[in-house]
Amino acid sequence: MTRQRGTVEDSETGATALGSTDRLFDFFGRHRSVAIMAAMLLVAIALPLIVLAPPFSGFNTQGVWIDNFNGAGIYVLLALGLNVVVGLAGLLDLGYAAFFAIGAYTYGLLASSFYGIHVPFWPMLIVGALVAALFGIALGAPTLRLRGDYLAIVTLGFGEIVPVVFTNSDALTNGTNGISGVDRPSLPGIIFGASNPVPFYVTMVVMLTIVLILLYRLQDSRLGRAWMAIREDELAAASSGVNTITTKLLAFALGATTSGLAGVFAASRLVFVSPDQFGFTVSFTILAMVVLGGMGNIWGVAIGAFVVFIVQSVVLKQLTNFLQPLNIPFLSSIDFLQYQFLLFGIALVAMMLLRPEGLFPSSRRRRELHTAQGDDLSSPQESAEPLT
C-alpha cells in the first residue's frame, strides 16, 4: 500500500518536480525491503553512538546500553507479533506471554544439560518459532467462536495456565526452579557472553530486520488484507470469501512465531529459563506497547515497544542513580524506585489521553483524521467497530 500511495503521489506532483530526497523516498517506496534494511542499519549504528552523549550516558555505559537494547529488541519482537494478532486481525490477546514462555522453554529444554540435549542456537531459532506457532494454533483453536472480550479472557486464561504448567511439572521442566545453564549461541571466533553484548546485538538487529520485512510483505498480501477485513467486519469478510477460521489461526500462529523467536533469544541471552519470567504482567506490558505505539502500524509498534521497555527497565530503574550526582535540590533526594508504578501509570494515562490513536497511528488512521469532515451520512454500524 505504501508502494501504491507512492505512485499516486508521483502522478499528482509530477515526476519532473522530484528533488533528490524525493527520488530517494520514491526509491524506498518502491523497494520497501531495501528501505527497511537501510533504516535498520542506520538505527543499529546510531543507537550505540547516541547513548554516548548526555543525558543517556548518565544512565548507563555503552556496553550496558547495548545490552538493554537487546532486551528491548526482545520486546519489540513480541510487540510485532502481538500486533499481528491485535492490530491487524483485531483479536484481543491478553495471554501473549504464553508463547514467549513456550519459545524460551523449547530452547531451555533442548539446549541445556537438563535433558543433556544440546541443539545449537541457530536451528533452534526456527524450531522455537515453529513450536510456538503450533501452540498458537492449538491455543487459538478453542477461541475461534468467541468474540471480542470473551476471546480476551480465554487468552488471558491460557496465559495463566501455561506458567502454572511449567511451575508444577517438576520432572519435565524442573518446576519452579527453572532451567539454568542454558547454552549460549555459538559462532566460530565470536563469543556470546554476558559482558560482550555486541554479538547478541547484531543477531537481534538481523532478526528484527528479517521479521520487519516479512511482516510488511504479509501485511500487504492477500492474507494481510484478510486479517484487516476480519478486524473490520468478520461477517462481511466471510461473505467476501475469506475463510475466517484459517485466517484467524494463521494470525495466532504468525503472532506466536515472533514471540517464539523472542523466547529463544531471551533464553540464550539469560542462560536461564524460569516460570516467573512470564507472568501476565508481561502480557499486559506487551499490549500496552502495541497500543501506545499505534496499533496496526508496524513501525509505530516497534518504536512503542522500544520506548516503553527503555522507560520501564532502564530510565525508571536508573533515574535515582542518574539524578543523584546532579545535586538538583529535592529531585536528587527522591527515591524514584518507589514511584515507578506511579510514573509508569501516569505515563500510560497521559499518553493515551493525548494520543488516543497511539504515538504513531497507522497511515490509514492519519488519513482518516485529516479527512474526517463530511461523513455525516456515515452508517450507524460504525460504533460497533471492533477494537480499532
Add this chain to the structure above:
Amino acid sequence: MTFRILRLALIAAGALVISWLLMIGLTWLGTRSESFSNVVATGTAQYFSALTIGAIYALIALGYTMVYGIIELINFAHGDVFMVGAFVAYLIFTSLGFGGAIKSIPLLIGILLLGFLVTMVVLGVLGAAIERFAYRPLRNAPRLAPLITAIGVSFILQNVVQVLISNSPVPSPQLVSLEYRFTLLGASVPLLNLLIFLVAVVLMIALQVFVGGTRLGRAMRSTAQDREAAQLMGVNINATIAITFFIGSALAGAAGLIYGLYKGNIVFNLGFDAGLKAFTAAVLGGIGNTVGAALGGFAIGFIEVAAVTTGLSRWQEALVFSVLILVLVFRPAGILGQQIGERA
C-alpha cells in the same frame, strides 16, 4: 413479576443445595476419609468458605459487568478500586479507634453501617472521578485506548496506597468476632461468613431492584442498549455512565470492607489479583449480565475451594481458567449471556 422472583429464588435455593452436595462429594474424593461424618463436616465447612469467597468475587464482578454493559470497557482498574475500598474501611475503623472485635452488638451494627455508608460513598465518588478523567475523554477513541488507561490507573492507585499507607500487608480490624460461630453438621462456621453472604445477596437484590425499577436504572439499561437512541430520548449519557461507575465502585467498596473483615489482612496490590478473578467471574456468567456476574462469582469461589479440597491446590488457577475456557467453548457468551448468533 412475583412469579419471576419466586422462580429465581427457587432456582437459587436449588443451586445452593446442589452445590452443597457436590462439595461434600468432592470432599469425599479428596480426603477418602472412611468417616462419613468427617466428610460431611469438612464439606460443609468448605462450602461456607466457598460461599464467602464467592460473595466477594460476585460483588466485584458486578462492577465489572455493569461498566462493561454500558460502555464495553474492561475496567482493569476496578480491582484496585476494590482494594482502595478495603483501605478506606481500614482507615475509618482504625481512626475511630476500633482495632479488633466489638463486643456490643448495637455498637457493632452502627459502626458497620457507618463503615458501609462512608466506604461506598467515597468509593463511588472515586469511581466516577476515574471515569471522568481517564475514560470519558476516550469515549470515541479506539477501543483499546481506555483499556490501557485502565491499566495505568490501576498502577497509579496501587502506588499511591503503597506510598501513603504501607508497602506490606496491613492487619485490618476484624470487627465481627470470629468467636461467634454456629455448628452445622459437625462444621463450626463463623457467623461472619453467613453475614457476608447475606450482605452480598442484599446488595445484589438492591441492585436488581434499582436497575429494574427506577428511572435511573431504566436510563442505564437504555444507554447500554443503544447509546445514540437513549440520547435522542433525552437520557443524559454522561450522567448515566457516571452513575454506573458510582454504583459499581460503591459495590466494590462494600466488597473491600467485607474483605477486610473476613481476611483481616489487606495489601496494596490485592486488587489486581482479585480483580482478575472477578473479571473472570463476570465473563463466566456472561458479561453485561448482573445475575450472571453474581453466579460467576460464586462459581469461581466454588471452583477454587473445590480445587483445594480435592488436593489440586497447585493447579487452582489453572482449574479456574480451564473451567472458564470449557464453558466458553460450549457457550461462547458465558452461562447467562445472550447467545448472539451471527447477525446480518
Add this chain to the structure above:
Amino acid sequence: MQKFLRSSAVGLTLLLVLAACQGNNAPGGGSTSGSGAGGGSKGTVKIGVDLPLSGNEVANGQPTFNGIKLAVDEANKNGGAGGYKIEINKQDDAVNGVHNPDQGATNAKTLVADPAVVGMVGPFNSNVARSIIPVTNEAGLAECSPSNTAVDLTKTGSDKLRPQNPDKRNYFRLAAPDDIQGPAMAAFDYNDLGKKNAYILDDTEAFGKGVADEFQKAFVKLGGKVAKRDGQKYSASVDYTSLFNSVKSLNPDVVYFGGTQVTGGGLARKQMVQAGMGAIPFTGPDGIADLGTGGSQGAFITLAGVDNSHDVYGTVAGVHDLPSGSDFSSRYKAAFQNDPGAYSAIAYACTQVLLKAISDSAASASDMKSLREAVRAYVFDASKTYDTALGKISFTSTGDIKQAFISFYKVDPSLNGGKGGWTFVKQQAFEGGQ
C-alpha cells in the same frame, strides 16, 4: 506539545507532593550514599545491591536494603573501608511489582559495568540469582546473597551457572541452604516437639517449595508421616481457610509452611487459627522467623495477630545467642524506626564481610579492577574469618558459611508488653559446605 508539557508538569507535581508526604515514613528511602562524617581519602568504592524494591516485593527488599545501608553508613562513620568512602549502587529487579530474573541480569550488567563496584549484595530470590551469577561470574565480582537458599547455587549443579569461569567462584551466601534449614526444622518438629504427622504447605516459589521439599524428605526419613502436601501460589488475595478446612480431619499435629512472611506466612497462621487449628504448632523457615515485634509494619506477628501467634516456631540461619544480635536490632530501630525484617541482619552481615574484604585487600590493589578481583579472592580464601552481626563466621571454598548454625526461635505473645515477640529457643551446628 503544550498540552503534553502541562500534563507532565501536573504529574511531576503530584509526584513531589507524594514524596513529601512519604518523607517521614521510610527514612531508608532517600539518599543512598553514605552521609558519614569520615569517608576515605583514596576515593570512593561502591557496593552494588540488587533487590526487589518496588511493588509487592518491596516488603522483602526494603528491610534487607536497610540492613546493607546501615552497615555502609556505620562503616563510613568509622572512616570507610581501606581508605575508601563507601557508596551503594542500588538496583531494583522487580518489574511490574514482581521479581524478574531478566531485570536482575540487566541490573547485574549495570553493576558490573560500574568500575567502582567491587562487591555486590543480593539478589533476594534464587531464580534471580540463577540469572545473575553467570553475569557476575564472568566479571569476577564477589556477590553475597543474604537470602538465597537454593542448593544448586553453591553446591551440586552450581557449575552450570558459571559457564565462562567455572573455576573462579564469586558467589557466596550467608543464608543456610534448604538442605540444612529444612531438615533442621524437621528434626526439631520430630524430636523436640514430638510431632509425627505433618501438614506441609508451600508457596510454590523457588525458596518455599525447595525448603519444604527438604523438610518433607527429612521428616519422612526420621519416621514422621506427611498428612498432606499442598502448594498455594501466593497472590495478594490468597485465602488459606479452605486449605486448613480440608486438612483438619486428617489430624496433623504440626504444620510446616515453606515460604516467607511476604508470601503469606502471617496470613496462613491467622486463617489456620480461625479454622480451629490453633493448638497445632506452626513451623517455618527463616522467611517466617523475621524476629519483628508485634505491631511493627509487615511483621509476622502483626499480620498473624498476636493472639494467633502462639506455638509458632521458625529457623534462622546463624548464631543468635549473641549480645550483638539485639544490639543490631536496636541500632536498626534507631535508624529506620521499624523492626528489622527477616533478612536485615543477614544482609548487614553480608555487607560486613564485603567491607572487611575491601579494607584488607585495598592496600594490595592498585586500581578498581584489581581491587574487585582481590575482594573476590579474599572472600574465597577459606582461611579468612569475619566478625559479623551473626557472630564469627568463615566460608567454605564453595561459598557457603562454614559454621552453619541454625537457631530456633519461638513466638512469645507476652513479650513487648503483650505485643508479642520472638524468643531464642536453641541453636544447633551443622556441617557446612559439602
Add this chain to the structure above:
Amino acid sequence: MTATAQAAPAVPETPDDVLIARSITKQFGGLVALRNIEFVIPRRAIVSLIGPNGAGKTTFFNVIAGLIPPTSGSIELSGMRLIAPARRAWLEPLLWFAPPLLVLLIGILVSGGNIQLVALWGLLALLLATLILPTAMARPAWYESFIRRLGIFRSARPNDIVRSGVGRTFQNIRLFHNMTALENVLVGMHLKLRSTPVDAVLSTPRHRAEEEEARVRAARYLELAGLRGRDDELARNLPYGDQRRLEIARALACEPVLLLLDEPTAGMNPRETGEITALIGRLRTELGLTVLLIEHDMRVVMGISDRITVLDQGERIAEGTPEEIRRNPRVIEAYLGKPPS
C-alpha cells in the same frame, strides 16, 4: 421461463437453474421465519424478492448466503447440495479426538510409568490434535468430501458459498471501514487470488505479478460500479451512495454467478436509484450475472425483474412476472392499500 404464475405448486426446475431451494423452513425458537419456501432462480435472470417488513426476506437471504442454517429443507447451488440441516454432526468430534486420545493411551501403556516418556507421548498427541483440529475447523474441500462419505453433513459456511459462486451485499452497509476502496475490492477477490503467505513472504515474481494484476482488476470493478478515481479513499469517508456502490463492487470482485443484493437502493435519491438500477441491468448484460434482489422500491423491482417472488409472514404467497404480480390479489392484500407503482 414459461412457468405458470401459480404460487402453490413447486416451480419446475430446469438443468440451468443457478439456485434451487427445496422447502426451506427456518424457526427461531417458536417463531417461524420461513415456512416451506420453494424457490428457483434460472441462469441470467433477475429475480426479486418482495414482501412487507418482517416477511422473512433477509432471513431467506442469510440462509442462502450460509449465515444461518435452515431448520429443514435444502438448497442446491449450481447443482451442488450445499445448504441443509446438519446430519450426524455428533460423530465429527469423535473423529477429531479419537486419534490423539489413542496416541496418548498407547503412550501411557508403552512407557510403563516413566513420566518423561508419557509426557513425550502426550506432546505427540497434542501435536496431532493441533494438526487435526484446525484442519477440521478450516474445512478444506477434501475434508468435507471425506466426512460426507461417512454420512456426516454440515451446512456450508459463507465463504464456501462464495466459493460456489454467490456474492452478496448487506441491507445495512457492511464495509471494511478502515480500508481503502481498492482494498475492499481486493478482499472481495480473496478467493480468486492464488498466492500463498509463503509467496508473499518471499515476494515471488508470481506473487508480485498477481498483485499487480489484481490491483488493475480491482480498479476495473470500482470503475464498473461508478467509483472511478476513489481507489485510495477510506471506505468510511465515502458518501453513502458510494458506500453502496463499493459494496456492489466488492461483491462483484468475488466473480459470482449469482449476486444477492439486499436493498441496494435503500436511502438513495431518485437519481442515484436510477443509476443503481441501470448498473444492475448492465451486470446481467455485460457480465452475464444472475441477480437476486430484495427491494422495497417497486419502481426498481417492476422495472428490471424477470420474475418476482412475494413473501409474507414467512410464506411464499406469489411468484410470477411483474405483470402477474401486479395483478395478484393476495399480493395486493398483503400490501394493504399500498398498490404497486
